[in-house]
Amino acid sequence: MDKWTYATAEELTAALRSGDVTSAELTEGTIARIEQEDGALNAICAPDFERARETAREADRARARGEERPLLGIPLTVKDSYNVTGLPTTWGMPEFREHVPAEDALQVARVRAAGAVVIGKTNVPLGLRDIQTYNEIHGTTNNPWDHTRTPGGSSGGSAAALAAGYGPLSLGTDIGGSLRTPAHFCGVYAHKPTLHLLPTRGMVPPGVPALPADIDLAVVGPMARSARDLSLLLDVMTGPDPLTLGLAHTTALPPARHERLRDFRVLVLDEHPLIPTGADVRAGLARVVDALADGGARIEHRSPLLPDLAEAAEVYSLLMFSALAANFPLDMYEQLRDQAARLGADDHSLSAARLRGMSLSHRDWAGADHRRELHRRSWRALFAEYDAVVAPITPTAAFPHQQDPDLLNRRITVDGTAHPYFDQLVWAGVATMPGLPATAVPTGPSAEGLPVGVQLIGPMYEDRTPLRLAELLEERLGGFRVPTTLKR
Numbered sequence: 001m002d003k004w005t006y007a008t009a010e011e012l013t014a015a016l017r018s019g020d021v022t023s024a025e026l027t028e029g030t031i032a033r034i035e036q037e038d039g040a041l042n043a044i045c046a047p048d049f050e051r052a053r054e055t056a057r058e059a060d061r062a063r064a065r066g067e068e069r070p071l072l073g074i075p076l077t078v079k080d081s082y083n084v085t086g087l088p089t090t091w092g093m094p095e096f097r098e099h100v101p102a103e104d105a106l107q108v109a110r111v112r113a114a115g116a117v118v119i120g121k122t123n124v125p126l127g128l129r130d131i132q133t134y135n136e137i138h139g140t141t142n143n144p145w146d147h148t149r150t151p152g153g154s155s156g157g158s159a160a161a162l163a164a165g166y167g168p169l170s171l172g173t174d175i176g177g178s179l180r181t182p183a184h185f186c187g188v189y190a191h192k193p194t195l196h197l198l199p200t201r202g203m204v205p206p207g208v209p210a211l212p213a214d215i216d217l218a219v220v221g222p223m224a225r226s227a228r229d230l231s232l233l234l235d236v237m238t239g240p241d242p243l244t245l246g247l248a249h250t251t252a253l254p255p256a257r258h259e260r261l262r263d264f265r266v267l268v269l270d271e272h273p274l275i276p277t278g279a280d281v282r283a284g285l286a287r288v289v290d291a292l293a294d295g296g297a298r299i300e301h302r303s304p305l306l307p308d309l310a311e312a313a314e315v316y317s318l319l320m321f322s323a324l325a326a327n328f329p330l331d332m333y334e335q336l337r338d339q340a341a342r343l344g345a346d347d348h349s350l351s352a353a354r355l356r357g358m359s360l361s362h363r364d365w366a367g368a369d370h371r372r373e374l375h376r377r378s379w380r381a382l383f384a385e386y387d388a389v390v391a392p393i394t395p396t397a398a399f400p401h402q403q404d405p406d407l408l409n410r411r412i413t414v415d416g417t418a419h420p421y422f423d424q425l426v427w428a429g430v431a432t433m434p435g436l437p438a439t440a441v442p443t444g445p446s447a448e449g450l451p452v453g454v455q456l457i458g459p460m461y462e463d464r465t466p467l468r469l470a471e472l473l474e475e476r477l478g479g480f481r482v483p484t485t486l487k488r
Contacts, residue, residue: 023073092135105202122157177428187451195435261295321357
């Protein structure tokens with residue numbers, strides 16, 4: 001491990017400007033790190049080392065000419081779900097192992113234009129549809145803190161790469177906590193932007209045209225080892241798609257509501273009506289509360305303004321599983337519709353909502369969408385009184401690999417009690433269903449020494465508010481820690 005392995009993008013930019021290091025040196029160091037560590041972690045599914053070396057040399061030549069760009073010469077990784085010219089985009093689907101797109105995804109093009117050096121692509125679960133990261137093509141990605149545990153999903157490869165020192169930045173995505181959960185499990189930072197703030201063109205399944213259209217609930221977003229780096233990458237990614245809204249609009253995010261902790265008004269959530277919060281996550285929340293209190297923030301734990309979390313989880317399940325199942329074969333859809341028709345009208349369980357979601361009619365989807373708008377109205381009222389909400393990301397720290405092909409057989413164990421595997425998504429849905437921005441921040445270790453994170457949820461289009469709060473908490477909590485398995 002050299003002196004730059006765990007430097008932030010901000011620190012690397014300063015070093016590049018001062019001449020303390022070249023992009024070529026950083027890139028060689030990152031490649032060496034991957035070659036040293038990735039046999040055990042398996043985070044990188046498609047390396048791009050030779051093109052990275054040439055990009056780095058060109059970045060050094062550009063800097064010598066006096067050029068300045070936000071990411072000039074900075075190595076980064078990209079989640080497999082983004083199209084990258086010349087590299088396979090598989091989404092973990094065996095039938096697409098040879099699929100190579102002809103054009104970069106818009107966000108990949110943007111980081112390249114900002115001067116970044118793309119080192120390679122990171123592993124994902126099959127179809128991005130899991131809270132873990134493994135597939136038949138590339139195998140299992142392990143958590144850098146404990147190789148018997150998952151790094152999360154679906155951006156698990158990106159989170160593991162960051163924690164292992166494979167560059168300071170990565171591009172991820174989120175619909176079911178796919179940015180935030182891996183960040184929480186691996187001890188890094190991630191930001192789920194406001195819904196539709198960042199264009200997603202080219203973040204599409206293999207074989208699907210890269211159209212300028214957004215999937216409901218789904219976002220692309222930045223991952224990093226520091227809160228300030230999140231803002232750096234978000235600025236590069238922000239701006240409407242030039243094929244659509246960009247013809248008439250620009251993006252100007254409002255500044256953070258406050259710059260000092262003592263000015264923040266924060267609501268802390270530690271209980272969900274549908275699943276308990278594990279002791280490790282409660283301890284992480286307590287560390288955040290202590291840091292907020294030490295900084296003079298106004299903290300509350302209850303508010304009548306908070307939308308009904310149980311109803312929110314039901315609406316989230318309806319909308320998310322409707323989006324995930326939109327392209328299921330007709331015979332599968334008809335089977336699901338028949339199963340949903342047999343549900344009792346009074347069955348409001350999460351499993352029932354997931355089944356109904358996979359077979360929603362347009363009429364029923366419109367009804368769920370209306371319920372979402374009512375929740376957004378409630379959130380607007382809440383954020384008139386508070387600046388941010390602190391909540392868990394999942395109920396536990398990283399769990400051991402579970403690869404039963406029947407996902408309904410899987411369980412998540414919270415303090416000794418088993419719960420349906422997908423019920424752990426309810427905390428991710430708190431921000432995802434209404435489309436709110438949420439920043440994942442590490443809080444310190446669990447009782448077993450695993451990372452624990454929380455999410456800072458902010459008002460729609462006020463992404464800079466939870467990001468600034470993340471920076472202030474990083475100063476007090478210490479931020480990223482190098483995995484003990486990699487300290488050598």
